[in-house]
Structures are given as structure tokens and as C-alpha cells.
Amino acid sequence: MAQRTAQTRWSGGLQDGKGVTTLVSSGLGSYDVSFPTRTAETANGATSPEELLAAAHSACYSMQLSAFLAEAGGTVENITTDAEVGVGADPAGGFKLTGITLTVRATVPGLSAEQFAEAAEKAKTACPVSKALTGVTITLDAALA
Numbered sequence: 001m002a003q004r005t006a007q008t009r010w011s012g013g014l015q016d017g018k019g020v021t022t023l024v025s026s027g028l029g030s031y032d033v034s035f036p037t038r039t040a041e042t043a044n045g046a047t048s049p050e051e052l053l054a055a056a057h058s059a060c061y062s063m064q065l066s067a068f069l070a071e072a073g074g075t076v077e078n079i080t081t082d083a084e085v086g087v088g089a090d091p092a093g094g095f096k097l098t099g100i101t102l103t104v105r106a107t108v109p110g111l112s113a114e115q116f117a118e119a120a121e122k123a124k125t126a127c128p129v130s131k132a133l134t135g136v137t138i139t140l141d142a143a144l145a
Helices: 035-039 049-071 113-126 128-132
Strands: 006-011 018-023 029-033 078-089 095-107 138-144
Touching: 029 035, 049 078, 049 095, 049 113, 049 128, 095 113, 113 128, 113 138
Parallel strands: 095 138
Antiparallel strands: 006 018, 018 029, 078 095
């Protein structure tokens, strides 16, 4: 299987430093990162590890779900997956991911709501990003559109 690469160049300390994260494999871009924007309510033009993780999780989940929906006999017209990744203080010190919420809406002719819900739940644990995040609570809100 393929390997993918990203790189972050950082300068300065945690609070006053900043960096640039580059998507090396795809060449799609470079994005500013900093700790103050990571923990602020608004991103102010910078990304964060949590946003990048949310992007990875929503894409991975959508792909896995489409496979399970097809296996169940559905015809996938569209799937929209929003992933929200929280970060907060860790009682043991530092910070940790506080949870991930996946919100999924799909149009899948040929499947009942029950069949869709079963595939959606199965995809939540089967997608590779979910597997990598087993230490984080992942909640799912999935429904046919």
C-alpha cells in the first residue's frame, strides 16, 4: 500500500512560535499552524492537527461507508460526512483529544434506514482512521437524507 507524507517546519516556543504544515505527497498546499490558533475559538486562517485529523477521518469514513452500503445492496448517490474533533486539557497533564463526532447524511436508494444504520455503525469501527483512534470516544449521528 501507499505511504503519504506531510511535514511541519516550526520555529519558536509553544506560545510564541509558529509553523507551516505542508502536504508533501499530494503537493496540494502548505498551511500555517500555531498553538494560540489551535486552541482559539476561531482558526483565523490557520489549521491545526485536529482539523487535519477531522479531514482525514471524514474522508476515510465516507470511503468505508460507501463500500459497506454497496455490499448491503444500496446505490450510493452521495454521502456527506462532517467530523468534529475536540481538544482539551488532560487531567494527567498537557492536552488530549476530547472526542470526535461524525455526522453523516447520505442518499442511498435501495436500502432501508435500518440497513443504512447498520452499515454506518460498522464503518465507524472499520475505517483505518477510526482504528488508529481507538483511545478517543467517537460518536456517530447517521441518517439517510
